[in-house]
Amino acid sequence: MPETTPMVEYGVPIDAQTMVEPPDVAELELEPGHPGLGDEGYIRRRKELFGLCRRHRLERLGPPLIDYTPEETRIWRDVSPKLDELHQKYASRIYLQAKRALGISQTEIPQLRHLSDRLERETRMHLIPAEGPLPYRTFYSYIGERGFPVTQFIRHGSHPEFTPEPDMIHDCLGHVPSLMNHDYAELLTLIGKAVSITPDPKQVLALKRFSWFSIEFGLIQEDNETKIFGAGILSSTGEPITIRRGCRTCCSLFRRLVFCAGRLSSW
Numbered sequence: 001m002p003e004t005t006p007m008v009e010y011g012v013p014i015d016a017q018t019m020v021e022p023p024d025v026a027e028l029e030l031e032p033g034h035p036g037l038g039d040e041g042y043i044r045r046r047k048e049l050f051g052l053c054r055r056h057r058l059e060r061l062g063p064p065l066i067d068y069t070p071e072e073t074r075i076w077r078d079v080s081p082k083l084d085e086l087h088q089k090y091a092s093r094i095y096l097q098a099k100r101a102l103g104i105s106q107t108e109i110p111q112l113r114h115l116s117d118r119l120e121r122e123t124r125m126h127l128i129p130a131e132g133p134l135p136y137r138t139f140y141s142y143i144g145e146r147g148f149p150v151t152q153f154i155r156h157g158s159h160p161e162f163t164p165e166p167d168m169i170h171d172c173l174g175h176v177p178s179l180m181n182h183d184y185a186e187l188l189t190l191i192g193k194a195v196s197i198t199p200d201p202k203q204v205l206a207l208k209r210f211s212w213f214s215i216e217f218g219l220i221q222e223d224n225e226t227k228i229f230g231a232g233i234l235s236s237t238g239e240p241i242t243i244r245r246g247c248r249t250c251c252s253l254f255r256r257l258v259f260c261a262g263r264l265s266s267w
Contacts, residue, residue, distance in 0.1 A: 007205060019201035019208075022135030026054075029132075034164055035156040042156055045069070049153045054131035063112035063129045063152065072154040073109060076169065079160050080106040082237045083173055091234060092220045092227040098180035104172065112150055112168075115176055123185040127176070133165050136195070136208045143192030148179055161237040174231025175215070188215070 006013045028043070028050045036042040049066070056064050068076075084106060087096060102118060104110055116127035128142045130149035142149050150171040155163040163170055178184050195207050217230040228234060 007201060009205065016201035018135075019204040020137060020199060022137050024135075024138075025132070031164060035159045039156065046153055050131040053129040053152055056129040057131065057149070061129075063116055063127050063150065065111055065113060066109075066152050068109045068154070071157060075154050075157050075160050076109045077107055079169055079237060080104075080173065083169075083235065086237065087234065090228045092229045093222050094181050094184065094220070095177055095229065095234065098177035099173075101180055102177055104177070109154070109168065110172060112152060112172065112176075115172070119176070119179050122180050123182050125179045125185050125189075130166075136211075137204055140192040140195035140207075140211075143188055144194075144196040145192070146185075146189055148175065148188075150176065163235075170231060170235040174235035178215075178229070178231075 007016045007019070008014065028047050030037055030043070030046075036046065052064055056062065087099070091099075101122075102115060104115075112127050112129070119125045119127065125146050125148060128147040128149040130139075130151050132151065134149055139149050150168075151166050152168055155167045155169060179188075191207060191211065195204055198204060213230075215230060216232040219226050220229040221227075
């Protein structure tokens, strides 16, 4: 019997089956080193939002309306203007145009239900409440149905410049604006369909890596300038702005993987 090559992610062997049959995490889990560990008030708030958003996701109720605390609002007001200054200088035109169209406030945390309504009118996309990070296949199965999972909690105030997990700032100021762009929304839906129907774990992992280097940490060429497009960079005030190298290689890989996603989604 021939030996099978184990799948590796982030340098660690993984169970290939988890790519196509992902686990369902039913309780809040904070990774080691998370800045919120030891903060009882923060953990209590996270558990409250975890349960609320999980119920809304599983029952398909749409994003709940959240009464944000003064501390959460303070963090938003601290981070949002700093990000906007970076966006105006480094972000892609696609992102900036969409952000202006959404009218996201720098002083008040937006309600994702209202943003979802606006997206649905523009590109037929809508927002799905997520209690925390969802497994990749689960995440993209929603996208294949034109839904984008978003969190509604705010990062810990001790390190507002970055979050080790997707939070409201990452999702709302990183991912959501680009969903207003018709071409982007269609491409994302295409990838979601490909991820949700393939039975091959290697194809799921390949598309996950593609997403990581495009919608999360991607760059884009506009008028012979390299601009930031990925939500992971757009939502971090502490991310180094080094965008001069590797663009041609990334664009070539992007074209090949879009072609493969198109073939998969047409099965």
